Amino acid sequence: MTSTDVSTAAEDSGPGGYAAARLSLLQQEARSGPPRRKALSALTDDWLNGLFTAAAVNLRGVALVAVGGYGRGELSPRSDLDLLLLHDGSAPAADIARLADRIWYPVWDLGLDLDHSVRTLGEARRTAADDLKAQLGLLDARHLAGDLGTTAALRTTVLADWRNQAPKRLPHLRELCEERAERAGELQYLLEPDLKEARGGLRDATALRAVAASWLADAPREGLDDARRRLLDVRDALHLTTGRSTDRLALQEQDQVAAALGLLDADTLLRQVYESARTLSYAADVTWREVGRVLRSRSVRPRLRAMLPGKPPVDRSPLAEGVVEQDGEVGLARAARPERDPVLPLRAAAAAAQAGLPLSLHTVRRLAATTRPLPTPWPAEARDQLVTLLGAGRSTVPVWEALEAEGLITRLLPDWERVRCRPQRNAVHTWTVDRHLVETAVRAASLTRRVSRPDLLLVAALLHDIGKGWPGDHSVAGEIITRDVAGRLGFDRHDTAVLATLVRHHLLLVETATRRDLDDPATVRSVADAVGSQATLELLHALTEADALATGPAAWSAWRDSLVTDLVGRVGAVLAGEEPEESAAPAPTAEQERLAVEAYRTRGPVLALHARAETLNRDGAGDEAADAADGADTGQEPLGVELVLALPARPAQGARESYAMGVLPAVAGVLALHRLTVRAAELSGVSLPRGLDGDPRPAPAAAADHPAGVLLLNWRVAAEYGSLPQAARLRADLVRALDGSLDIRARLAERDAAYPRRRGITAPPPRVRVAPAASHHATVIEVRAQDAPGLLHRIGQALEGDGLRVRSAHVSTLGANAVDAFYVTDAGGRPLGEEEAARVAKGVEEAMRG
Incomplete structure (x- = not known):
């Protein structure tokens, strides 16, 4: 028809x-x-x-x-x-x-x-x-x-x-756009973007049309119509897919929308949306800057005409060779010849970032149109200017975006094209891959005083996730790409090797610190062997922090910082020539010792709860405050609870034979019943003072292996929603779970039946593996899965069902992902054989799928 x-x-x-x-x-x-x-x-x-x-x-x-x-x-x-x-x-x-x-x-x-x-x-x-x-x-x-x-x-x-009203109306329109962006976020980074309201969306396209209609200023028109058309096409497909009037591109609908548009997959769809949003956002930045310049000019010119005869002078301040500041923007000097100076784009960008000024649109377009490619390898000046640009901190971002809008970044770094606008389907990540790399360099700029080679730190920050544009392990792919890029940038063989090591192992410190037993010599030795030198360790430490801070609030805290710093100190000692030795368990705090003594004397579990409030400082690092649950007011909304549980290895008469077996699933199950999400968990033994309560026996080496020892659990948990549970109820259920009178599995099943979960995206299947050569004293079982109520309880039950002893557990929840490691031994305290370990890993994986 x-x-x-x-x-x-x-x-x-x-x-x-x-x-x-x-x-x-x-x-x-x-x-x-x-x-x-x-x-x-x-x-x-x-x-x-x-x-x-x-x-x-x-x-x-x-x-x-x-x-x-x-x-x-x-x-x-x-x-x-x-x-x-x-x-x-x-x-x-x-x-x-x-x-x-x-x-x-x-x-x-x-x-x-x-x-x-x-x-x-x-x-x-x-x-x-x-x-x-x-x-x-x-x-x-x-x-x-x-x-x-x-x-x-x-x-x-x-x-x-x-x-007629534009001089008064446009500032108000800009305020509305900024308020909307603050409320709806930036379209170019959101996993579930609002195509209309988010910054860089259809409302911004309408605002740019209104500015143009005012005749006061105009947006850069190249690409705007195509960007707006693509967003409208996506909205059309979204309406037809959902049958609803909606502008939010939800995760569960992205595959269908992509198919309706003839696109390969949802990632291709998001990249197209992000590219369109980036075009509109950059055009909006340039346009509002021009509006501000025109309005300032209108208010200043009458006064200048009254003061000076003739035409007012143009103020041009030199910033670098061929680069000047004019009217609040960075442009090219009259004598600049971009066609003869291939370093000029980097020099202008570095000067703009250092001065905290934007590159003018005309300048960026002239550089893109006339500048010749840099030779390979780059001259030293080009490399220095890139490092200067990366080291400027927050002002690097708008300058980088201006270069990228005109295609200059991919001309300088061809491998950038594979990560440009690439989404990261992980709730922990705030940014797309390319923006995360720039953000990591921004964070690293504040850490350059901690390292002897800030240039290597900044370049490694820019390249550490460059392998995400390729299949397979992005760290492995990134190492290969980094060697090629470093050679192109003109780094010598030694520096290239250091950069490759940093990229290959940029996750090593944080993963080891949060998922491995740092008291195990094998852990420290493996990190030292991978890093190789004190100088590289220093750089890797700074890169780890910058990467985590650039990832998002959930990726870094004072707790993780302390763990990584502890690991770095131990590895540094080994690199200095010391042999790693199995460390004694850290001395218990006064409260932990009090709980352990009480647990030993009463032969029963003793529980303490502390409200924890955690905020982010200006650099994104975590500042934590801990106060007693029944009293203190921190002035912050508690985000979670620190739960400390002391259990005697020899319980009271008639109770379970040993709390060391089964304590993990029991405690995890009770926390799940009370709708508490486990953010981190540690199990350790506490040695008690010799002769405690008239007992003449010496303090044991491993508390869980000796009747006089006490098992200490330190958990960090947060409420799924609503308020935290009452401490008395939590204590009562923990006691019942530990003495076997509380059927946790049945209670969890009842709760799930009463409150069925909404269907959402299909999560990847869980993965369980045995970490090779991770410890000489235990077998390390690694678990990667979608976080869900009762998950840790099911894992603990699976391990207990195999008759294993959990020597220690290192539990982390990153967004919607559970990232856990369990150090397990057989009943006799020995590591598992290869075949038995593989069987246990398979059993845990099947338990999570069930």
């Missing part, structure tokens, strides 16, 4: 015909994108024209006007109809009301969303003067039916008012 056939069907059969014709149009797979939006708008125009014509007999000076998105002809399948019934005030009010009813009600009867108003020209002007959003909608007014002169008068008047 052609568009003419569709329109004819709508005219012939009224509302029913319009509905059928609309459905037919939306089902035509061959017609999508701008042609379908145009056809849908035309079809709707014809239908509304028919409604108006049939109802407006003998009425003069009345017009039906499309405004907002409908006025622009951007009708998506489930878009609102924005309509204005405009009249000159000459017709009786009752006639205008009847006319409105005969138009609005057929629209509502078809289930279409309608944003409608009835106004005279004067009322429309007053509304626009009072409501900026209404004024923006009227800027796109389009005549549908009735008196064309009335619509023309509205358009002329509204546009003239907008241009």
Whole structure:
């Protein structure tokens, strides 16, 4: 059916015909994108024209006007109809009301969303003067039916008012855009973006059109129409996929939307969305900067003319060779010759970042159009300028974005193309891969005083995840890419090897510190062997912190910082020539010792709870405060609880034979029942003072292996939602679980049946493996899985079912991911054999799948 056939069907059969014709149009797979939006708008125009014509007999000076998105002809399948019934005030009010009813009600009867108003020209002007959003909608007014002169008068008047009021209105519009960005986030980084409201979305495209209509400033037009069209295409497919009027591209719908658009997968879809958003965001930055410059110029020029005869001078301050500052932006000197100076783009970028100023649009485009490629290897100046750019801190970001907008980054670093706009489907990550790399360099800039080679730190920060654009382990791929890039940048063989090591092992410290037993000599020796030197260790420590801070709030805290620092100290000692020795367990705190003594004397579990409040400082590091759960006020909202549990290795008469076996699933199960999510967990033994309570026996080497010892559990947990549970109830359930009178599995099943979980995205299957050569004293079982209530309980049950002893557990929850390591031995305290370890790992994985 052609568009003419569709329109004819709508005219012939009224509302029913319009509905059928609309459905037919939306089902035509061959017609999508701008042609379908145009056809849908035309079809709707014809239908509304028919409604108006049939109802407006003998009425003069009345017009039906499309405004907002409908006025622009951007009708998506489930878009609102924005309509204005405009009249000159000459017709009786009752006639205008009847006319409105005969138009609005057929629209509502078809289930279409309608944003409608009835106004005279004067009322429309007053509304626009009072409501900026209404004024923006009227800027796109389009005549549908009735008196064309009335619509023309509205358009002329509204546009003239907008241009006259632009100096006062545009700053307000900018504030609205900034408030919306703060509320909805940045489209180019969100995993579930709002295509309309987020920064770089369709509302920003509309704002840029309004700025252009003011004649005060204009946006860089290259790529804007394509970016806006792609976002509208995605919204169309989203409406058809969901059957709803929605602008949020939810995770569970991305595969279907990608398929509807003929794209390879959801990642390809997101990259296309991000690229469009990046184009719009950069255009908005440039445009608002130009608006500010024009408004400042208008306020300054009259005063200059009064003070100085003739033309006012242009202030140009030199910043570097061929680079100047002019009017708050960085540009090229008159004598600069980019076609003869291949280092000039980096020199200009470094100067802009160091001065905290933006690169002018004209400058970036001239550099992109005329500069020759750098030779291979780069000259020393080019490498130094890149390091200077990366070391400028926060001001690096807008300069980098300006270079990237004109394609200069991928010309300097061709491997950048594979990570550009690449999404990271992990809730821990705040940014796309490329933006995360720049953010890591920003964070590393504040750590350069801690290392002897800041240049290597900054370049490693920029490249550490460069392998994410390739299949397989991104650290392995990144090492290969880094060797090639480092050689191209002109680093010598030794520096190239250091950079490759940093990229290959950029996760080594944090993974080892949080998932391995640092008291095991094998742990420390393996890290020392991988790092190789004190200088590399120093760089890797700084890179680890910068990477974590750039990842997101969940990736770094004072706790992780202390663990990594402890590991670095131990590895540094080995690299200095000391042999790693098995460390004695750290001395218990005064409270831990008190709990251990009480547990030993009472032969029962002793529990302490502490509310923990954790905030992020300006650099993103975690500052923590711990206070007693029953009292102190930190002035912060507690994010979680520190739970310390002391258990005697020899319980009271009639209780379970040994708490060391089964304590992990029991405690984890009780926490799950109370809707507490485990963020971290550690198990350790506490040696008690010799002769305690008249007992003459010496303190044992391993508390869990000796009747006089006490097992200490230190857990960090957070409420899934709502308030934290009462300490007394938690204590009571823990005691019941440990003495076997609480059926945790049945209770968890009852809760899951009563409160079924909503279906969401399909998580990757769990993975369990045996870490090779991780410890001489135990077998290390690594678990990677989607976090869920009772997960740790199921893991503990699986290990207990195999008759194993958990020597220590290192539990971390990163976003929606559980990343755990368990040091296990057989009942006799020995590491497992290879075949037995593989069987245990398989059993744990099956337990999690079940």
